[in-house]
Amino acid sequence: MSARRNRKPRKKKTPKRSPQKPWFNQQWLDVAVLAAWSLTLFRYWITGKLFLLLHPDYMWLANGAAMVLLAMALFKLIKTIKGQRRVQPAPGHTTLLPPQISSLILLAVAVLGLIYTPRAFASDTAIQRGVSDTLTMTRSQPQRFVRQTSSDERTIIDWIRTLNVYPEPDAYTGQNVKVSGFVIHPDTWPEDYLMVSRFVLTCCAADAYPVGLPVQLAVSRQAYNPDSWLDIEGKMVTATIDGQRQLTIEPTKIETIPEPRNPYEY
Amino acid sequence: MEQLSNGLTLFFSLLVEAIPFLLIGVTFSSLLLFFVDERTLIKLLPKGPLMGALAGSLMGVFFPVCECGNVPVARRLIVQGAPASVAVGFLLAAPTINPVVFWATWVAFRDQPEIVFLRVIFTLIIAVTIAWVFSRQKDLRPILQNAVVRQMPQVQKKEQVNPLLRSGTYLLQTDGAAIQLDDPAAVLAQKPDQPLATKLQLVVDNMIQELKELGAVLVLGSAIAAFVQVAIPRDWILALGQNFITSIIAMMVLAAVVSICSTVDSFFALSFASTFTTGSQLAFLVFGPMIDLKNIGLLMTLFKPRAIFYIFILGAQMCFILTLFMNLYVS
Numbered sequence: 001m002s003a004r005r006n007r008k009p010r011k012k013k014t015p016k017r018s019p020q021k022p023w024f025n026q027q028w029l030d031v032a033v034l035a036a037w038s039l040t041l042f043r044y045w046i047t048g049k050l051f052l053l054l055h056p057d058y059m060w061l062a063n064g065a066a067m068v069l070l071a072m073a074l075f076k077l078i079k080t081i082k083g084q085r086r087v088q089p090a091p092g093h094t095t096l097l098p099p100q101i102s103s104l105i106l107l108a109v110a111v112l113g114l115i116y117t118p119r120a121f122a123s124d125t126a127i128q129r130g131v132s133d134t135l136t137m138t139r140s141q142p143q144r145f146v147r148q149t150s151s152d153e154r155t156i157i158d159w160i161r162t163l164n165v166y167p168e169p170d171a172y173t174g175q176n177v178k179v180s181g182f183v184i185h186p187d188t189w190p191e192d193y194l195m196v197s198r199f200v201l202t203c204c205a206a207d208a209y210p211v212g213l214p215v216q217l218a219v220s221r222q223a224y225n226p227d228s229w230l231d232i233e234g235k236m237v238t239a240t241i242d243g244q245r246q247l248t249i250e251p252t253k254i255e256t257i258p259e260p261r262n263p264y265e266y
Numbered sequence: 267m268e269q270l271s272n273g274l275t276l277f278f279s280l281l282v283e284a285i286p287f288l289l290i291g292v293t294f295s296s297l298l299l300f301f302v303d304e305r306t307l308i309k310l311l312p313k314g315p316l317m318g319a320l321a322g323s324l325m326g327v328f329f330p331v332c333e334c335g336n337v338p339v340a341r342r343l344i345v346q347g348a349p350a351s352v353a354v355g356f357l358l359a360a361p362t363i364n365p366v367v368f369w370a371t372w373v374a375f376r377d378q379p380e381i382v383f384l385r386v387i388f389t390l391i392i393a394v395t396i397a398w399v400f401s402r403q404k405d406l407r408p409i410l411q412n413a414v415v416r417q418m419p420q421v422q423k424k425e426q427v428n429p430l431l432r433s434g435t436y437l438l439q440t441d442g443a444a445i446q447l448d449d450p451a452a453v454l455a456q457k458p459d460q461p462l463a464t465k466l467q468l469v470v471d472n473m474i475q476e477l478k479e480l481g482a483v484l485v486l487g488s489a490i491a492a493f494v495q496v497a498i499p500r501d502w503i504l505a506l507g508q509n510f511i512t513s514i515i516a517m518m519v520l521a522a523v524v525s526i527c528s529t530v531d532s533f534f535a536l537s538f539a540s541t542f543t544t545g546s547q548l549a550f551l552v553f554g555p556m557i558d559l560k561n562i563g564l565l566m567t568l569f570k571p572r573a574i575f576y577i578f579i580l581g582a583q584m585c586f587i588l589t590l591f592m593n594l595y596v597s
């Protein structure tokens with residue numbers, strides 16, 4: 001009786017695998033871990049959710065990993081079905097965790113990855129990451145300064161980069177602007193200003209940082225909910241918001257758009 | 267709810283970015299294990315204290331292993347008679363100074379190339395210095411674990427007992443020496459006899475095993491990084507992370523505790539990029555691959571605690587001083 005009780009919790013953690021022969025069980029667990037991770041990566045690839053996680057330059061790495069993991073899962077599967085034991089336990093690598101625990105953690109996370117759909121960061125995160133303090137600051141030093149782009153082709157990050165190089169807002173007065181981004185209502189700003197913002201990625205969502213431009217509204221900003229996506233056309237002006245002179249958009253047209261498939265800028 | 271969703275997104279973004287590099291890392295390390303013979307390599311390396319230290323430190327360029335794979339390789343190097351300078355230099359530098367890690371760091375810190383290059387330079391300085399210090403120890407045996415000493419080629423006074431009289435499984439060599447079969451260092455010796463197909467199967471098996479072990483640590487590390495980003499108030503992190511000194515200490519402690527593999531640790535550090543000083547991120551990237559909790563466990567199979575303590579103290583001090591200099595004068 002007590003023996004059975006001892007075994008139960010372990011059984012729970014290893015779904016659908018019968019723990020009769022320990023090595024057999026471990027082999028199947030390996031197949032499950034590899035297959036589950038491969039599936040998770042394939043799922044992000046096919047559903048396009050990878051855009052929410054990675055910079056497009058590195059997506060081929062994740063896609064490649066999905067294929068390699070699938071191949072490894074098949075290799076392990078064939079070996080396990082053939083009932084072949086490992087020729088020899090490979091020496092060398094030791095870690096903090098015993099192998100069984102490692103496999104279970106990996107399997108659990110892969111299954112979570114199959115269930116969970118990543119979501120783009122929203123205005124809360126932007127405020128928490130200090131979008132208003134660092135309005136005219138990017139983390140990176142600008143690598144290039146493309147003057148020849150016409151002003152209405154600049155994205156939000158292009159504007160911020162241009163401002164980094166030449167910060168005087170008056171220099172841009174009257175220039176056409178056409179940007180899209182999500183809405184933030186900064187607490188310290190008056191009711192007729194909102195910020196149109198984007199997250200910028202260098203590598204992956206872990207280093208996403210927000211950038212934004214103020215928008216001067218004719219009406220209260222309550223007309224545009226935080227996190228809704230807007231396409232804004234207008235002209236640049238200089239406004240004093242919260243005691244700071246800032247380059248601000250005076251919109252001629254504001255249009256609500258659905259969240260883009262790829263919400264970040266790079 | 268929002269927090270949880272952000273946390274999970276961060277968590278998966280770290281994992282999805284890191285897993286390909288982990289795969290590349292384990293592929294190389296497994297191929298090396300089964301296809302490279304260190305003995306030939308040792309013969310080619312310079313033996314002098316400083317040149318040996320430098321050569322050992324740069325060997326990672328050809329042996330792209332992370333800090334989980336370098337101890338077994340260093341152990342084989344010592345057993346096969348490499349001088350202390352080479353072995354210690356390799357031990358400390360190989361996890362950082364190798365193409366895979368360099369590439370991963372580049373991917374993560376493209377915007378701050380100084381981090382990528384200083385990571386290599388600082389690691390090289392520290393590794394060469396410590397390896398040089400260790401080269402004063404002409405006979406490594408007093409600071410090595412007995413099990414390693416027993417496998418070393420020259421059997422001296424202390425080791426007069428015939429190896430065959432000890433317990434274990436042994437293979438008798440033509441020159442009268444015995445190789446312990448149930449030991450990683452010796453396993454390599456019998457590999458060349460196996461056909462290529464078997465070897466490749468072993469490689470894949472080894473890859474899967476390493477992937478599981480390192481992957482689990484990666485999962486835990488990513489979870490910590492994601493948690494810190496979403497759950498701890500930004501004010502606290504900024505207070506800790508913007509101070510020149512506390513930021514470095516915090517990141518070094520984090521590096522030692524998290525034990526994340528050097529192939530993927532730059533992505534972990536990346537999540538602190540906007541809140542921590544540049545020097546402290548470097549401290550994480552330089553110190554983590556040299557010494558961490560997981561690594562100490564591995565080092566214990568090679569060195570006596572005294573030697574590990576020296577490596578730890580020297581490495582920590584130099585890393586702290588170099589990155590503090592970086593914080594004060596460079597960035």
